[in-house]
Amino acid sequence: MSIFSNLSAEQFETIGQELDAIRNREMADLGEEDATYIRTLIKRQRRLEIAGRGLLMAGFLPPAWLAGVACLSASKILDNMEIGHNVMHGQYDWMGDPAINSKVFDWDNTCTNTAWKQTHNFEHHTFTNVLDKDHDIGYGILRMSEDQEWEPRFLFNPILAGILATFFQHFVAIQSLKLEDYLIYKTKTKEEVKAEFKPTWKKMRKQLVKDYLLFPALAGPFAPFVFAGNLTANVARNLWSSQVIYNGHFPEEVEQFPESVIENETRGQWYVRQLLGSANFEGSRLMHVMSGNLSFQIEHHLFPDMPAHRYARIAPEVRAICEKHGLPYNTGSFMRQSLSVWKRIFKLSLPSKTEGDSKKGPLNGLRAKVVSLTREPQSENRKAA
Amino acid sequence: MNSMTLTSNRFQQGVNRLLQSRVAEILSYPHGVDRYLEVFNPLWSVNEVRARVEAVRYLTNDSVTLTLRPNHNWEGFIPGQFVQLSVTIDGKRQTRCYSPANSLHRTDGCIELTAKVHANGFVSRHLREQLSVGDVVILSQADGEFALPEERPEQVLLISGGSGITPVMSMLRTLCDEGFAGPITFLHYANSAADMIYASELDEIARTHDNVTLVRCFNNDGEQGELSGLFCREHLFTAAPEFAQATTFLCGPPPMMAAVEKVWEEDGLAERLHKEQFTLAAPQIESDSAEGEVRFVQSEKMAINNGATLLEQAESAGLTPESGCRMGICHACTCRKTAGEVRDIRTGEITSGEEDIQICISVPVGTVTLDI
Ligand SMILES: Cc1cc2nc3c(=O)[nH]c(=O)nc-3n(C[C@H](O)[C@H](O)[C@H](O)COP(=O)(O)OP(=O)(O)OC[C@H]3O[C@@H](n4cnc5c(N)ncnc54)[C@H](O)[C@@H]3O)c2cc1C
Ligand code: FES
Numbered sequence: 150m151s152i153f154s155n156l157s158a159e160q161f162e163t164i165g166q167e168l169d170a171i172r173n174r175e176m177a178d179l180g181e182e183d184a185t186y187i188r189t190l191i192k193r194q195r196r197l198e199i200a201g202r203g204l205l206m207a208g209f210l211p212p213a214w215l216a217g218v219a220c221l222s223a224s225k226i227l228d229n230m231e232i233g234h235n236v237m238h239g240q241y242d243w244m245g246d247p248a249i250n251s252k253v254f255d256w257d258n259t260c261t262n263t264a265w266k267q268t269h270n271f272e273h274h275t276f277t278n279v280l281d282k283d284h285d286i287g288y289g290i291l292r293m294s295e296d297q298e299w300e301p302r303f304l305f306n307p308i309l310a311g312i313l314a315t316f317f318q319h320f321v322a323i324q325s326l327k328l329e330d331y332l333i334y335k336t337k338t339k340e341e342v343k344a345e346f347k348p349t350w351k352k353m354r355k356q357l358v359k360d361y362l363l364f365p366a367l368a369g370p371f372a373p374f375v376f377a378g379n380l381t382a383n384v385a386r387n388l389w390s391s392q393v394i395y396n397g398h399f400p401e402e403v404e405q406f407p408e409s410v411i412e413n414e415t416r417g418q419w420y421v422r423q424l425l426g427s428a429n430f431e432g433s434r435l436m437h438v439m440s441g442n443l444s445f446q447i448e449h450h451l452f453p454d455m456p457a458h459r460y461a462r463i464a465p466e467v468r469a470i471c472e473k474h475g476l477p478y479n480t481g482s483f484m485r486q487s488l489s490v491w492k493r494i495f496k497l498s499l500p501s502k503t504e505g506d507s508k509k510g511p512l513n514g515l516r517a518k519v520v521s522l523t524r525e526p527q528s529e530n531r532k533a534a
Numbered sequence: 535m536n537s538m539t540l541t542s543n544r545f546q547q548g549v550n551r552l553l554q555s556r557v558a559e560i561l562s563y564p565h566g567v568d569r570y571l572e573v574f575n576p577l578w579s580v581n582e583v584r585a586r587v588e589a590v591r592y593l594t595n596d597s598v599t600l601t602l603r604p605n606h607n608w609e610g611f612i613p614g615q616f617v618q619l620s621v622t623i624d625g626k627r628q629t630r631c632y633s634p635a636n637s638l639h640r641t642d643g644c645i646e647l648t649a650k651v652h653a654n655g656f657v658s659r660h661l662r663e664q665l666s667v668g669d670v671v672i673l674s675q676a677d678g679e680f681a682l683p684e685e686r687p688e689q690v691l692l693i694s695g696g697s698g699i700t701p702v703m704s705m706l707r708t709l710c711d712e713g714f715a716g717p718i719t720f721l722h723y724a725n726s727a728a729d730m731i732y733a734s735e736l737d738e739i740a741r742t743h744d745n746v747t748l749v750r751c752f753n754n755d756g757e758q759g760e761l762s763g764l765f766c767r768e769h770l771f772t773a774a775p776e777f778a779q780a781t782t783f784l785c786g787p788p789p790m791m792a793a794v795e796k797v798w799e800e801d802g803l804a805e806r807l808h809k810e811q812f813t814l815a816a817p818q819i820e821s822d823s824a825e826g827e828v829r830f831v832q833s834e835k836m837a838i839n840n841g842a843t844l845l846e847q848a849e850s851a852g853l854t855p856e857s858g859c860r861m862g863i864c865h866a867c868t869c870r871k872t873a874g875e876v877r878d879i880r881t882g883e884i885t886s887g888e889e890d891i892q893i894c895i896s897v898p899v900g901t902v903t904l905d906i
Contacts, residue, residue, distance in 0.1 A: 184625030195565075195573045243854045245627035248569060255564035355563050363560055 156421065160474060165417030167470050171463055172452050179243055183456045187241050187249060190438075191232055198224035198257075201382070202364060208374030221382035223439075226389055228257045229318075230441025231457065237265060240456045259353040260322035268325045274453050278398060278405045278426035285398065286405065288313060288320055289329035292497045294405045299500040302333075306498030307491075314395075317387035322349050389439070392487055397446035400428045400489040402479055423450035424471060428479035429464070430486045437461060447478065546606055553580045576670040583607045583673040587665055588644055597697070597731050598662040599635075599648045604673055611645070611676030613638055613704035614783065614810065618674035618864055619647065623660050627672075629858040629866070630657045633785075633810070634676070635700040635732070637707035648731055650697035674864070680783070680810035682708060687781035688716045691774050693765075693794055695723040695786025699731055701810055702783050706736075710743055719747045719774040723765060723790060726754045749773040765793045778803055785810040814861045814880065814895070826901030831872065833906060843879065844869075844893035844904065855893060855906055862895035869893050874902030 156164075201220030208214040233256030235241070241249045248254070255262045268284060276282035280296055287293040291310055292303040313320050326345050330337040360379040365372035404425040414422070427446040437444045445460035448467055452460075471478040481489075552558060553567050562570055571578035577586055585608070589601035611617065611634055620629040636646040651658045665671075682705045690709065692702040699722060706720060720740075724730040730750065740748035751761035751769060761769050770777055784794050784807060791809060798807040824841030830853055837851040845867055848855050858866035862880055868890050875886040876896040884899055885891070893904070 180624040180626075182625070184622065191569075192573055195570055199570065199573065244622075244625055245854075245856065246622075257564065352564070355560055359560050359563050363557065367561075 156474070158415075161415055161417030161421065163417075164470065164474055164476075165415065165420055168420050168451055168467070169416075171466055172455065175452070175455055175459055175463065179456065183241070183458070184244055186458050187232070187236070187244075187456070190227065191249070194224050194227040194232060197221075197227070205364070205375045205378040206368050206371070208368070208378050209371050214374055214378055218378050218381045218385070221378065222385035222389075225257055225382055225386040226439055229386060229390055230393070230443065231438050232256070232441075233258065234269075234441050234443070235457045237262060238270060239454045242454075255352075257356075258318045258321070259349070259356045260318065260324070261348055261352045264322065264325040264349060268321075270453070274450065276411065277423055277450060278403070279408055279411055279422075280405055281408055282411070284324060284327065285394075288324060289327060290320070291494065293399055293493065295497065295501045296405065296407070297497075303498055306494050310395075310491075310494045314388050314391035315384060317391040318383065319353070322353060325349075392490075393440040393443050395490045396430050396483070396486040397427055397443055397449075399493055400479060400481070400486045401493050402477065402489075403428050420451060421476065423447070424467075424476055424478070426450065428481075428486060430483045431480060432483055436483065444483075447480075550580060550606070577605045579605060579607060581607055583675060585645075585671055585673050587667050587669045587671065590665060590667060592662070593648070593731050593733075594729055596651045596729065597648055598651060598658070598665070599646060599731075600661065600665065601644050601646055602671065602673070603642075603644045608645075608673070609675050611638075612681040613708045614681040614701045614808075615676040615678040616680075616701070616810075616863075617645075617647075617676050618858060619657075620672040620858075621657065621660060621665070623656065623664075628657050628660075629864065631812075631859050631863060633678075633701035633704065635703040635707075637704065637711045639708060639711040648697070648700050648703075650731070677863075678810070680785070680808055682783075683781075686712070686714060686716075689776065689780040690714075690716065690718045691721070691777055691780035691782040692718065693721045693723075693782060693784045693786070695765075695790040696725075696729075697731070698785035698787070698810070698812060701785050703732055705783060706739065706746070710739060710746070715745060717745050717747070717776075717780075718743075719749065719777075719780070721749045721751065721769070721773045723751045723753070723786060726752055727757050727759065747773070765790050767797055770797060778806075781806055781808070783808045783810075785812065788813060824898070826874075826898065828898055829901070829903040831903060831905050839898050839901070841897065844876065844891075844896050844898060844902065847898075848893065848904070848906065853906060857894055860894045862892050865892060867892050867894045870905040871896075872903045872905050875899040876902060 197220045201217050201222075201224055204213045204217030204220060208217055233254065236249055236254045237251050237256070239251040242251050244250075251266070253262075273283055273285045278286065280286060280294060287297065290313055292299065292306055323346070326342055326349075327337065328342065331339065331342050360383065361376055364379060365375040368375045404422075406422060406426070410418075410422065424447060427450045429447050430440075430444045432440075432444060442457035442460050443449060445457070445464055448455075448460035448464055449457060451467065452463075468478045470476075553571070558567050568579045568582060571580070577584050583604050585602035585604040587600060588603050591599040591601075593599050614633070616631040616633045618629050619632050620627050622628070630649075632647040632649055634645040635648050636644070640646075649658045649661050651662045680701060686709065690705070692706060694702045702720070706718065709718060720736065722730065722736075727733065727750070730752075733750075736748055740746050749761060749769075749772075750759040751763070751765075752759040753763065755762070761772065763769075774780065778801065782798070784791060786794075788811065791811065795804075795807065795809070798804050824839045826839045828837045828839055828844065828847050828851070830836065830848060830851060833851075833853050835851045835853065837847050840847060840850075842850075845855060845857055845860065855869065856866045858864035860867075862878075870888070871891045872888050875884055875898070876891055877884050877899050879895050879897055
């Protein structure tokens with residue numbers, strides 16, 4: 150595989166050691182600061198949620214409705230991103246607090262803790278951007294790589310990407326079912342799907358009853374306002390979190406890998422694959438918190454179980470390591486990364502031009518690209534925006 | 535005051551029933567009601583016992599006495615039992631056992647814990663140096679077999695050493711409050727008079743209760759106790775010649791407990807002796823004879839067996855398994871062992887095959903596979 154043949158075994162080894170050194174230093178420093186950070190954040194999120202749900206009870210007043218939706222959306226985003234996603238990665242397991250532990254914690258989302266840890270923590274984080282292994286490449290719905298063979302259904306790529314974003318929590322919830330295997334490729338039976346869907350449905354049902362029956366019912370005659378408010382907040386969370394996640398792996402320069410790379414992969418090589426397969430975006434502190442610090446997707450993929458508020462601090466060091474070894478460090482503004490993602494989604498809705506063409510798929514183009522990157526360390530996609 | 539407590543109690547019960555309803559469960563799903571209640575008040579919870587520190591006293595130079603007011607989830611205790619107290623130190627939750635020392639008949643709803651502060655004691659030092667009035671701690675419900683029987687014995691002998699005084703102090707205070715008329719002997723061992731917790735209160739009890747005999751035994755020379763030195767049969771003949779007729783409750787450091795147990799065993803009285811251990815006699819780490827490796831399947835880690843407990847080996851391998859008492863009491867550390875043999879450091883018993891084990895008191899015998 151091209152990318153790896155450009156770095157020597159020693160280089161991989163060195164990169165691995167340098168990144169391990171950062172990890173060991175940070176993990177040895179875990180303590181009061183991290184605990185206070187996550188506890189304070191959880192408290193704020195719960196306050197926002199209580200305020201949001203309270204305001205929506207008076208949702209017949211337009212300002213209350215708007216404020217309620219804002220609070221509830223922010224609460225759901227914080228709950229899913231900076232709290233849920235990170236806690237379920239085990240970033241705070243060392244605290245020994247069952248309420249903040251990856252084994253127990255569950256989020257305000259239809260996806261179950263168990264299914265998430267399987268598809269995300271294990272499959273996505275282990276096989277990051279490996280075709281046919283990392284289901285997050287297109288979620289079985291989209292065509293996100295030129296090496297995914299084109300099928301006519303992919304003409305709807307942009308529309309499907311929009312639908313995926315709008316109902317993101319539900320797609321993530323059923324992601325572990327790999328429905329495309331049943332619907333399109335017929336490699337899975339209906340019974341298998343049904344059995345696997347059971348625990349997910351149990352959770353979905355509770356979430357739906359909560360947001361669309363019980364809370365509206367509490368408002369009596371004003372139920373429709375609460376219903377609409379909860380729906381809006383859920384969709385706002387879906388759109389935001391899906392965009393953050395798209396931006397982490399789908400900007401155009403982000404690499405994808407064939408299955409063969411993971412054979413006998415060393416720790417150093419694993420680190421480099423994580424680096425090449427992820428992209429950051431820049432923004433204010435609030436932006437980072439609201440995106441669960443997945444704006445530091447690169448750092449997150451290198452150190453998924455490190456408390457995410459530390460990523461900002463270590464990012465310059467990671468970047469320096471990349472520069473030293475001539476590796477790209479993909480970052481840009483939120484806008485730039487989002488545009489790049491959507492460009493890719495549109496482009497891949499059409500069949501790729503034949504192999505050998507100038508516009509090659511990332512895999513075919515890897516060697517050329519990496520060589521050129523190594524030669525010109527300041528190449529475009531590495532520059533800060 | 536009384537009628538106010540009554541109405542507030544009834545109100546609280548009503549609220550509690552509401553909070554435990556299915557509707558409340560779904561409204562607060564998936565986090566649970568407690569996670570929202572604690573936003574308003576860290577003491578509020580539908581089933582967790584949390585307590586507010588009402589007073590902190592220092593009865594001796596190396597101890598701390600806490601008065602705690604548990605929330606309404608507290609179900610009470612039997613004198614002699616212990617609770618697990620959890621505090622957060624440097625972001626991490628730490629749990630240790632402490633035996634309430636107060637009388638069962640204390641009326642203000644508080645419990646009293648006294649901890650001896652060990653020089654390197656992580657939690658006990660924190661309790662003395664950091665904890666202050668108004669702090670909130672987490673408690674378990676009371677537990678333990680070491681307990682004053684419902685049907686009070688006719689004659690009671692209480693033997694304690696050092697901080698082991700707490701559970702038997704609770705027994706003594708309770709019996710006195712009940713007007714217990716049978717003879718009670720309180721035999722306590724401490725290094726020096728200045729180190730003795732509850733010294734003045736015990737003096738007072740002995741002075742005002744004819745049926746209570748207080749025998750203090752100090753280890754340091756020149757101290758003013760009824761006895762001196764370490765426990766021996768002669769002490770027993772002096773302090774409690776009728777010990778064979780008494781129901782005896784014993785709590786103290788391992789060597790002292792071993793000496794007492796030996797006498798009771800020799801006299802065939804073992805079943806009349808009730809005992810509580812605060813510390814495990816230090817397990818001998820047999821690093822020389824340790825063989826094989828420890829495999830942690832879920833975390834995909836492995837360690838060469840060094841003879842320490844599986845909990846310690848897992849922690850050195852970078853895992854963070856749950857633990858609490860670290861001495862086989864709380865079951866927080868229970869894990870699935872899928873293969874291999876382990877030895878229970880308390881009993882020496884060796885078990886093999888697939889089973890749930892408490893890793894804090896299990897030492898691997900050869901290669902062991904754990905599902906963590
Ligand atoms: C059922 C039960 C009831 C208990 N009740 C009480 C009580 O009422 N009051 C009380 O003070 N303690 C009690 N303990 C002991 C208590 O749980 C802690 O073990 C003790 O406070 C030390 O904890 P630490 O975190 O300070 O020390 P750690 O940090 O756990 O240990 C530090 C050092 O102190 C040593 N050490 C720990 N405990 C002892 C000990 N008891 N004697 C000598 N050396 C020790 C350890 O070997 C270690 O070297 C009880 C224990 C049990 C199991
Ligand atoms: S930690 Fe309490 S039983 Fe093991």
